[in-house]
Amino acid sequence: MWGAVAFPLYAIAVAHANDFAEANDYVMISSGLLLMYGIGAIAGPFVASTIMTWTNAAGLYAYTGIVHLCLVAFVAYRMLRRESAPDEAHMSFGDALATAHTASQVYEEEIQHQADEES
Numbered sequence: 001m002w003g004a005v006a007f008p009l010y011a012i013a014v015a016h017a018n019d020f021a022e023a024n025d026y027v028m029i030s031s032g033l034l035l036m037y038g039i040g041a042i043a044g045p046f047v048a049s050t051i052m053t054w055t056n057a058a059g060l061y062a063y064t065g066i067v068h069l070c071l072v073a074f075v076a077y078r079m080l081r082r083e084s085a086p087d088e089a090h091m092s093f094g095d096a097l098a099t100a101h102t103a104s105q106v107y108e109e110e111i112q113h114q115a116d117e118e119s
């Protein structure tokens with residue numbers, strides 16, 4: 001249950017942040033989110049192990065619950081303060097893979113084109 005809730009948080013944060021970002025800010029926002037994720041990945045285990053030393057193994061679940069409650073409070077606060085994403089910022093999905101060529105396909109097409117020109 002914990003993994004089903006905790007693991008997708010980063011992907012949801014990236015998607016939500018990019019919904020509100022300008023197109024030229026995507027890299028800056030992603031780098032900031034990666035930095036925060038990295039800081040949490042470093043500090044989290046140290047804090048959790050300290051709490052588990054003071055309490056017992058149940059301290060890990062208490063710590064995780066407190067962190068997630070703080071996250072919920074922050075998200076609720078931000079949702080109340082921020083306007084919704086503008087509709088014109090949303091773009092329809094385009095299937096880029098349908099038009100992409102692999103190198104072997106491009107090479108084969110080039111050989112066929114040269115053969116057609118020679119004949």
